Amino acid sequence: MVPKTIKAVIFDCGNVLCRVENEHIKRDISSTLAVDIRTVERLWERFVPLLGKNKINELEFWKIFLKKSGGKKPLPKESLFIREFRKRYKVYDSVIKIVYQLKKKGIKLAILSNNITPQVKFLTSKGLFKPFDIKIFSNEVGVQKPDKKMYLLALKRIRARPQETIFVDDRLIHVEAAKKLGINGILFQNAKQLKKDLIKFK
Numbered sequence: 001m002v003p004k005t006i007k008a009v010i011f012d013c014g015n016v017l018c019r020v021e022n023e024h025i026k027r028d029i030s031s032t033l034a035v036d037i038r039t040v041e042r043l044w045e046r047f048v049p050l051l052g053k054n055k056i057n058e059l060e061f062w063k064i065f066l067k068k069s070g071g072k073k074p075l076p077k078e079s080l081f082i083r084e085f086r087k088r089y090k091v092y093d094s095v096i097k098i099v100y101q102l103k104k105k106g107i108k109l110a111i112l113s114n115n116i117t118p119q120v121k122f123l124t125s126k127g128l129f130k131p132f133d134i135k136i137f138s139n140e141v142g143v144q145k146p147d148k149k150m151y152l153l154a155l156k157r158i159r160a161r162p163q164e165t166i167f168v169d170d171r172l173i174h175v176e177a178a179k180k181l182g183i184n185g186i187l188f189q190n191a192k193q194l195k196k197d198l199i200k201f202k
Helices: 022-033 037-052 058-069 083-087 093-104 117-125 148-158 172-180 191-200
Strands: 008-011 108-113 134-137 165-169 184-187
Touching (some): 008 148, 022 058, 022 083, 083 117, 093 108, 093 191, 108 148, 134 148, 148 172, 165 172, 184 191
Parallel strands (some): 165 184
């Protein structure tokens, strides 16, 4: 599927390996805590990145959220970052099939994901990351894509040079950041396109 010059492929997680349900999660937060959706959007934009870089934990996030939103209703037992995510969880089996094909060919595989602790725990429990040799999550390393530190850490851990590596992500800004470091980039759209693009590398 890929030429011998390629030794490693680094994958994003959300909307590449599985479906992301942020809009449903936000609406669930809005209705459960009786907070206007625009307020949810504003606070999400401001504070979820802090959660994603482990600057705050989930308990601290909700304390801040409830204080700043004026939400009076109690938090449910199940994390509001997980409830809708779990209900709508869907793995892209056709992409996972490609992952295993790469693994069979001896290609090193890595995950490089901007993520938060509750979702990483959930996805790990589902076995989504089982085929990957290296797993790097922003909530564990304290930086997020497109920060070059994320990509350099991935290269170091997977022990591959940029020109020997392909990075797959559904966001152009993340792919472009990888390319600036000399990493081959693929902007993910679907499994069929991914397979075609992997074959193109010489």
